[in-house]
Amino acid sequence: MKPLLEIRNLRLRFHTLRGDLDALFGVNLKIYPGEVLALVGESGSGKTITALSILRLLDPTAEITDGEIIFEGKDLLKLSNDEIIDVRGKEISIIFQEPRSSLNPVMKVGDQLIESLMAHTKISRDEAYEIALKLLSRVGLPDPKRIMNSYPHELSGGMAQRVMIAMALILRPKLLIADEPTTALDVTIQAQILALIKELVREYGISVLFITHNLAVAAEIADRIAVMYAGNVVEVGYVDDIFEEPKHPYTIGLLRSIPKPGYEGELYSMKGEIPSLLKMPPGCHFHPRCPYTIEICKSKAPPMIKIDGNHEVACWLFMEGEV
Amino acid sequence: MSDLVRTEDLKKYFPVTKGLFSKVVGYVKAVDRVTLSIKKGETFGLVGESGSGKTTFGRTILRLIEPTSGRIYFENTDITNLKGKALRSIRRKMQIVFQDPYASLHPRKKVKDIVGEPLIVHNICKKNEVENYVKDILVKVGLDPKDIYKYPHEFSGGQRQRIAIARALILNPSFIVLDEPTSSLDVSVQARILNLLNSLKKKFGLTYLLITHDIAVVDYMSDRIGVMYLGRIIEIADKRELLNNPLHPYTKMLLSSVPVPDPKIAKSRKRMIPMGEIPSPLNPPPGCHFHPRCPYAMDICKRKVPHLINVGNLHEVACWLYEKK
Amino acid sequence: MSSVIKAVKEYLESEDFRFTVALIRKSPLTILGIILVFLLVLLAIFAPIIAPYDPLEQNIDIRLQPPSSEHFFGTDQLGRDIFSRVVWGARISLIIGVVVVSISLFIGIVIGIFAGYYGGKIDEVLMRVTDMFMAFPRLILAMAVAVALGPGLFNTILAMAFVWWSIYARLIRGSTLQVKNEIYVEAARAVGASNLRIVFRHVLPMVITPALVQATLDLGGTILTAAGLGFLGLGVQPPTPEWGLMVSEGRHYISSQWWVSTFPGLMILLATLGFNLLGDGIRDILDVRERR
Numbered sequence: 010m011k012p013l014l015e016i017r018n019l020r021l022r023f024h025t026l027r028g029d030l031d032a033l034f035g036v037n038l039k040i041y042p043g044e045v046l047a048l049v050g051e052s053g054s055g056k057t058i059t060a061l062s063i064l065r066l067l068d069p070t071a072e073i074t075d076g077e078i079i080f081e082g083k084d085l086l087k088l089s090n091d092e093i094i095d096v097r098g099k100e101i102s103i104i105f106q107e108p109r110s111s112l113n114p115v116m117k118v119g120d121q122l123i124e125s126l127m128a129h130t131k132i133s134r135d136e137a138y139e140i141a142l143k144l145l146s147r148v149g150l151p152d153p154k155r156i157m158n159s160y161p162h163e164l165s166g167g168m169a170q171r172v173m174i175a176m177a178l179i180l181r182p183k184l185l186i187a188d189e190p191t192t193a194l195d196v197t198i199q200a201q202i203l204a205l206i207k208e209l210v211r212e213y214g215i216s217v218l219f220i221t222h223n224l225a226v227a228a229e230i231a232d233r234i235a236v237m238y239a240g241n242v243v244e245v246g247y248v249d250d251i252f253e254e255p256k257h258p259y260t261i262g263l264l265r266s267i268p269k270p271g272y273e274g275e276l277y278s279m280k281g282e283i284p285s286l287l288k289m290p291p292g293c294h295f296h297p298r299c300p301y302t303i304e305i306c307k308s309k310a311p312p313m314i315k316i317d318g319n320h321e322v323a324c325w326l327f328m329e330g331e332v
Numbered sequence: 333m334s335d336l337v338r339t340e341d342l343k344k345y346f347p348v349t350k351g352l353f354s355k356v357v358g359y360v361k362a363v364d365r366v367t368l369s370i371k372k373g374e375t376f377g378l379v380g381e382s383g384s385g386k387t388t389f390g391r392t393i394l395r396l397i398e399p400t401s402g403r404i405y406f407e408n409t410d411i412t413n414l415k416g417k418a419l420r421s422i423r424r425k426m427q428i429v430f431q432d433p434y435a436s437l438h439p440r441k442k443v444k445d446i447v448g449e450p451l452i453v454h455n456i457c458k459k460n461e462v463e464n465y466v467k468d469i470l471v472k473v474g475l476d477p478k479d480i481y482k483y484p485h486e487f488s489g490g491q492r493q494r495i496a497i498a499r500a501l502i503l504n505p506s507f508i509v510l511d512e513p514t515s516s517l518d519v520s521v522q523a524r525i526l527n528l529l530n531s532l533k534k535k536f537g538l539t540y541l542l543i544t545h546d547i548a549v550v551d552y553m554s555d556r557i558g559v560m561y562l563g564r565i566i567e568i569a570d571k572r573e574l575l576n577n578p579l580h581p582y583t584k585m586l587l588s589s590v591p592v593p594d595p596k597i598a599k600s601r602k603r604m605i606p607m608g609e610i611p612s613p614l615n616p617p618p619g620c621h622f623h624p625r626c627p628y629a630m631d632i633c634k635r636k637v638p639h640l641i642n643v644g645n646l647h648e649v650a651c652w653l654y655e656k657k
Numbered sequence: 658m659s660s661v662i663k664a665v666k667e668y669l670e671s672e673d674f675r676f677t678v679a680l681i682r683k684s685p686l687t688i689l690g691i692i693l694v695f696l697l698v699l700l701a702i703f704a705p706i707i708a709p710y711d712p713l714e715q716n717i718d719i720r721l722q723p724p725s726s727e728h729f730f731g732t733d734q735l736g737r738d739i740f741s742r743v744v745w746g747a748r749i750s751l752i753i754g755v756v757v758v759s760i761s762l763f764i765g766i767v768i769g770i771f772a773g774y775y776g777g778k779i780d781e782v783l784m785r786v787t788d789m790f791m792a793f794p795r796l797i798l799a800m801a802v803a804v805a806l807g808p809g810l811f812n813t814i815l816a817m818a819f820v821w822w823s824i825y826a827r828l829i830r831g832s833t834l835q836v837k838n839e840i841y842v843e844a845a846r847a848v849g850a851s852n853l854r855i856v857f858r859h860v861l862p863m864v865i866t867p868a869l870v871q872a873t874l875d876l877g878g879t880i881l882t883a884a885g886l887g888f889l890g891l892g893v894q895p896p897t898p899e900w901g902l903m904v905s906e907g908r909h910y911i912s913s914q915w916w917v918s919t920f921p922g923l924m925i926l927l928a929t930l931g932f933n934l935l936g937d938g939i940r941d942i943l944d945v946r947e948r949r
Contacts, residue, residue, distance in 0.1 A: 200589035268552035
């Protein structure tokens with residue numbers, strides 16, 4: 010199966026007052042049609058800037074220094090400004106952690122939905138109103154008429170996030186990028202939103218790139234998981250494989266750090282800290298913290314190595330039969 | 333085990349004003365008649381979602397927020413209305429670690445001044461001795477004593493939280509309120525901070541009130557757990573008892589909503605996810621606040637507030653389903 | 658003393674300082690401001706050495722001479738060397754500026770921080786008083802007070818300080834309202850710190866910056882206002898070489914002996930410009946640092 014979106018060797022650099030800082034070091038990622046891929050990582054992993062790169066929503070101080078992002082045969086990084094604006098919302102949509110961040114605070118919700126529809130498709134205002142109303146109902150909002158007439162600040166976090174999802178899906182994009190969409194929500198609301206996303210994936214056949222730092226959330230929603238650390242993808246695989254047979258020492262460490270129900274002893278914690286962009290270790294970025302470091306790890310960055318089927322790891326331990 | 337901290341019928345109502353002359357049009361009942369005792373040496377986990385009042389409760393028992401009514405007891409002394417010197421001397425024994433380690437440390441002060449300030453405020457030692465006390469406590473929380481001249485922005489999130497913990501510990505308190513101590517931290521850092529908190533508790537004989545929305549954390553850390561919803565405590569039990577045998581429908585739904593880091597369980601388990609939104613604390617539903625979202629709601633639930641009753645096994649729940657007549 | 662030197666040395670070597678220097682380098686206007694202010698300060702401090710003549714020495718024989726190699730800025734109507742007077746005038750203006758701003762800053766901080774932190778009635782009363790003072794344009798109010806107090810350097814300073822503090826009170830109060838709700842303030846309270854301690858050791862360092870920026874800008878503003886008062890005859894009195902007064906004295910000769918008013922006027926311009934550029938530069942740098 011051909012991937013819907015493929016990121017190849019993405020490298021990104023920030024131009025700051027302190028000099029140039031590399032933040033992405035050759036990210037490779039594939040998203041297939043109809044799947045939910047969770048991009049998991051802690052702070053500084055680069056998961057958010059990877060996602061923002063897809064739609065070219067980065068800060069002007071960020072420069073993509075290498076790589077391609079292939080979507081439906083085109084390299085998104087090479088599109089003109091007008092062309093990428095056309096892609097946003099229509100082919101690829103994005104929702105953020107703070108649901109009210111993408112909503113215009115002085116415009117009614119309904120008007121924003123209608124405007125989005127009318128800007129990209131040739132329909133009348135009344136038709137757009139009906140579509141918007143139906144969509145609000147589909148995303149689980151009771152009393153959609155009232156929501157259409159409300160301002161963003163009048164909505165609760167959960168409701169606003171549903172509106173965001175409606176806005177993101179209204180033009181039937183093929184890919185939805187969700188950047189920590191439930192992190193700011195209460196646990197019970199989060200469960201509702203995750204269930205909603207799963208339903209919509211099934212109904213509309215869209216793909217979702219779901220970014221999160223929470224492995225449990227990834228376990229709930231993902232088909233496949235990609236783990237990122239310090240600007241690299243370190244492991245990719247089906248969700249069951251990642252949880253049952255994690256290969257990369259960072260993935261293993263991360264899974265072991267999560268408190269498990271019923272466990273009473275001391276929690277496992279990886280030694281060391283996430284490196285800052287100013288002091289990135291050479292070779293494999295994880296080597297100073299890795300319990301299994303070998304000589305080559307300290308100087309050369311490992312490539313992605315196929316373990317089996319769809320399970321890949323970026324770790325020298327798995328090179329040429331060395332386990 | 334004796335009670336270290338106890339509240340009786342504690343209320344904190346925030347007035348809501350409207351209009352030019354600030355007329356009071358209603359109250360947010362952030363803490364609505366909470367009676368709770370925390371035993372010496374235990375970690376009491378207080379869980380809840382937005383509007384539950386758990387954070388306000390934590391602040392109120394430390395008198396950082398003034399209670400509207402009710403009583404707070406510390407070591408059997410009524411501290412509800414203490415002022416001035418008396419209040420200050422109680423503060424030596426009750427401390428707090430805040431959620432956001434980026435906000436709780438003064439950005440323009442050095443670590444030495446941040447952690448050493450309690451010593452100066454309470455006149456514990458002379459100015460030239462402060463440094464030694466601070467170095468000593470930094471070692472105890474796993475930091476390098478040479479760091480005392482650095483500023484908060486020179487540290488990572490986990491290290492800043494350690495500084496905040498050091499500040500809370502330096503006066504040798506017996507009770508610490510941990511307000512979402514690891515929610516702002518990465519998973520790998522969280523593990524270390526939780527380990528640190530546990531070892532400090534054992535070493536110094538501390539009692540913790542752990543306020544959190546993270547069930548995995550409260551499971552790992554607590555001895556007993558209390559669940560709050562819209563200002564009220566709706567269930568209290570020993571940790572294992574609550575997690576294995578939740579009685580209140582909200583508790584069941586809350587536990588069911590928590591994602592588990594195991595895809596097989598995630599796919600196969602039966603879940604009870606509540607419908608609808610958490611009501612606004614400005615206008616909570618009458619009777620039992622949870623009734624509009626409760627699949628088992630009866631008529632009485634809409635009219636009368638259920639109180640905490642003991643159903644055996646040190647398990648208390650506020651729900652009409654368990655009220656025997 | 659040695660610990661102060663050590664602290665200064667430490668700061669100059671720190672990354673913080675280097676970062677600030679890098680920022681300054683990127684802003685030519687700020688550099689210009691720094692140069693102008695630096696020159697002004699030099700003039701003020703070394704006036705006795707730089708000025709070739711006694712600024713008060715009259716010599717009717719050489720009155721109203723144009724600029725020459727002997728008298729760089731020419732002579733005024735009483736034969737006094739304008740260059741020397743202008744140089745000594747720097748000292749006068751700078752003193753006025755620094756003293757007025759210092760006093761106003763002090764008053765403004767005290768009023769603003771207590772109003773902001775305690776709120777309630779204290780805030781209301783203090784802010785109403787502040788509003789009263791802010792309702793008048795500064796020059797007008799200063800004029801009124803100067804008339805009431807009478808002329809002279811000391812009274813000028815008093816009149817201006819009386820008028821100038823209100824902006825600082827507003828700025829500080831505004832910042833205090835924000836800062837008092839910060840978690841680190843709550844943390845200080847949790848530790849048992851008294852309100853007074855919190856106000857001066859926790860809140861003040863965080864709210865003073867906008868006031869300091871305003872103070873830098875005001876150094877220029879006070880010099881300008883003092884010159885205004887001097888021009889109107891309400892401020893410093895002759896024969897003191899205050900720039901505004903000099904401009905006023907020279908206005909009868911503007912058409913033919915332009916140098917009498919022009920050079921002091923130019924100094925007023927350069928001094929005010931220098932402080933304005935410096936103040937703006939400081940604000941921009943502080944903005945960037947805050948965001949970092």
